[in-house]
Amino acid sequence: MAAITYEHIKTCKQTGARLGKVHTPHGSFDTPSFMPVGTLATVKTMSPEELQEMQANIILSNTYHLWLRPGEDIVKEAGGLHQFMNWDGAILTDSGGFQVFSLSDLRDIVEEGVHFRNHISGAKLFLSPEKAMQIQNDLGADIMMAFDECPPYPASYEYMKKSVERTSRWAERCLEAHQRKNDQGLFGIIQGGEYEDLRKLSAQDLTSMDFPGYAIGGLSVGEPKDVMNRVLEFTTPLLPADKPRYLMGVGSPDSLVDGAIRGVDMFDCVLPTRIARNGTCMTSQGRLVVRNAKFARDFSPLDPECDCYTCRNYTRAYIRHLVKNNETFGMRLTTYHNLYFLLELMGQVREAIQQDRLGDFREAFFEQYGFNQP
Numbered sequence: 001m002a003a004i005t006y007e008h009i010k011t012c013k014q015t016g017a018r019l020g021k022v023h024t025p026h027g028s029f030d031t032p033s034f035m036p037v038g039t040l041a042t043v044k045t046m047s048p049e050e051l052q053e054m055q056a057n058i059i060l061s062n063t064y065h066l067w068l069r070p071g072e073d074i075v076k077e078a079g080g081l082h083q084f085m086n087w088d089g090a091i092l093t094d095s096g097g098f099q100v101f102s103l104s105d106l107r108d109i110v111e112e113g114v115h116f117r118n119h120i121s122g123a124k125l126f127l128s129p130e131k132a133m134q135i136q137n138d139l140g141a142d143i144m145m146a147f148d149e150c151p152p153y154p155a156s157y158e159y160m161k162k163s164v165e166r167t168s169r170w171a172e173r174c175l176e177a178h179q180r181k182n183d184q185g186l187f188g189i190i191q192g193g194e195y196e197d198l199r200k201l202s203a204q205d206l207t208s209m210d211f212p213g214y215a216i217g218g219l220s221v222g223e224p225k226d227v228m229n230r231v232l233e234f235t236t237p238l239l240p241a242d243k244p245r246y247l248m249g250v251g252s253p254d255s256l257v258d259g260a261i262r263g264v265d266m267f268d269c270v271l272p273t274r275i276a277r278n279g280t281c282m283t284s285q286g287r288l289v290v291r292n293a294k295f296a297r298d299f300s301p302l303d304p305e306c307d308c309y310t311c312r313n314y315t316r317a318y319i320r321h322l323v324k325n326n327e328t329f330g331m332r333l334t335t336y337h338n339l340y341f342l343l344e345l346m347g348q349v350r351e352a353i354q355q356d357r358l359g360d361f362r363e364a365f366f367e368q369y370g371f372n373q374p
């Protein structure tokens with residue numbers, strides 16, 4: 001199978017943003033790119049056809065969750081994730097480390113890996129770099145992630161240093177355990193928190209292992225936006241210019257624009273799909289909570305400037321009625337719109353990079369969307 005390759009097209013003259021393409025065995029996608037999250041082998045309430053219609057060319061799924069349910073053995077028997085979920089675009093699987101740290105109360109990190117409890121049954125489990133690679137190879141995603149520790153925020157310098165050194169040793173073990181040596185398809189994850197020298201140490205360790213792409217982990221874990229932006233400013237330049245850079249767990253419209261400006265190529269976040277299910281929508285005028293009584297007789301679209309299926313065919317009054325009555329179709333309409341909104345936003349970001357005006361775009365977008373100007 002082909003490797004994962006990055007094609008740099010141009011860098012915006014006004015900012016550090018870059019326009020590119022990532023090529024995978026299941027097609028290519030333009031960057032900067034937002035990747036919808038499909039944790040349990042489905043982007044909740046969306047069909048593959050709807051995802052293709054809105055040009056989501058890569059989606060995420062998750063090692064930890066699929067290991068627990070239905071079990072990677074069943075997915076493997078189905079012929080892998082693409083077959084199992086009838087998705088022929090690209091798939092990226094996170095390695096499970098983050099989910100263990102965020103979901104499981106009891107956990108004990110040792111050199112070998114992490115002891116923790118199954119967050120559903122409470123049973124004791126153990127995840128190691130080798131186990132995470134075996135699960136991901138069985139799932140068969142195009143892009144897999146190394147098994148890392150995502151330390152809590154804030155973390156002391158001493159804790160962070162030990163964690164970075166162990167994550168580098170784990171990355172080495174992941175490369176070792178990766179069965180699909182020829183197609184690479186395994187990204188390293190840079191840790192180090194907000195400590196510039198530890199980010200440098202992590203980047204040096206991982207780039208020396210020559211992964212086909214690199215993720216910036218340990219962010220979007222509760223730190224203020226200016227801390228995230230500062231860490232990106234000194235971390236993205238440490239990564240090879242000819243490989244994709246993936247900021248994990250991000251995010252909101254403003255963070256996507258600010259991450260692109262700082263040289264990030266790939267983003268993922270559950271935010272758009274999660275808030276959609278309780279009726280919160282991202283629109284060109286800012287967030288809209290469609291449950292709100294003021295929309296009871298509002299027969300305009302969620303977003304007058306959006307041309308998605310939801311906005312072309314349904315009104316705020318109708319969607320409010322569905323969401324208030326927990327009608328599944330309501331969640332489908334808000335999810336479709338939120339994903340379309342972010343994918344459209346990334347299209348506008350790519351166009352602004354092409355025209356060397358992403359700084360101006362940020363200005364206008366933040367003004368219109370209502371983000372406080374820094």
Ligand SMILES: Nc1ccc2nc(N)nc(O)c2c1
Pocket residue numbers: 094095096097098145148149150151189216217218219220221248249250
């Ligand atoms: N904010 C996030 C989200 C997902 C992550 N996944 C891994 N494996 N590592 C991290 O640091 C993450 C951070």
Ligand SMILES: [Zn+2]
Pocket residue numbers: 302303306307308309310311312337340
């Ligand atoms: Zn819409």
